[in-house]
Amino acid sequence: MSGKLIGEMDDVEFEQMVEAFIERRAGPDDQIPAELVFAMLDKAEQPERVLGLESTLVGDRLVLSAPPGVAVPANIREVEVNLPGVRVIVSLTPITS
């Protein structure tokens, strides 16, 4: 080995390394300890997701609905609406009919 890193190696040397990688079957390189997987899942930053809802007045009721093609995650139990100076929490009640 020349001591050069990927992106610095000459073509022949890199091809030899890649060929060895292709030949190598699942082994130590695949063995991420379970505890580390859990830790990475637990500590990863979660991207903020935006869920756009539409509202309609039906009689005296405000009905929130997702636009066509947008799935509402099944675990959502509350919707938070931020208005200037006011934080509105709307609890969702499953339709049981």
Next chain:
Amino acid sequence: MPEIEPASPGIVESSIHLPPEFTRSHRQVIHRYLSGQESLSGDDWPLLIQAMDMLRQATVVRDGSPEAFAAIYDRLVDAAYSDSLIEQLLRLADPESESELLRAIISRRILTDLRTTGLWKADAPDSQLLVAFCLYWWQMFVRGYAFEVAVYRDLVDSRVVYVAHDLRNRQTRLSGHDLEVMGFRGDVKTSTYFAWTRRTEMLDLDFYITRMYHVKARRWYRVVWLRPQFWRVLNGEPMPVAYEAIWQVLPGVAQIVLRGREFIVVLYDVWKGRVIARQV
């Protein structure tokens, strides 16, 4: 540093642009991973994952048009080989072990494709990073779906009643969940896959069939992570434990907290036995 080639008549001018956050440490850890000369440490894995994530945004600029590494992978690897790979996996007697030969064969085709399209060039050393990127994700794809096919086959053999997405169809393959058992929605994924691609997602599903590596025992275990609502239907008392101490409880039934959510972790065969008992 971006690699700029001199313009030559009849030759496509190209350059590779790496994200500014991509450091020599990232290059080193990818090199160590590819060379396989030493095992990666606990600190190396997150760095490797970060490096490969960054490379998704790296671009090849040809004749002034940029194309991200991720888009090149989709076009040159996923669109070209994923459907036929799935078809072949479904025909293998032992997908998990036999798929390694398929992975190797198609990996070499990917190398040829990168060469003939001019994306991997001797005079553009950073194109080696594109090669590494494509080979790694292809490896992840093959091992992930080999595991999924093997699990479905075992569920059929065990007479577990389930509904799974159609792996042959790319659209359904990318659906929000892989299968349903007893009305609960789940995924089948290797733990490596979780570490690489699901860590920023919400862990929304009711259960995950996966495999976990036990360092001290030097072996893999096929396990299921379940949300409590699924486990309650199957019965049994879980043992609350910090995830760092999971192996102190398995093969018993463990209860851990990930991102503030409770999961029951149980050996796959235990889960399967309880599902069958409920379905009979």
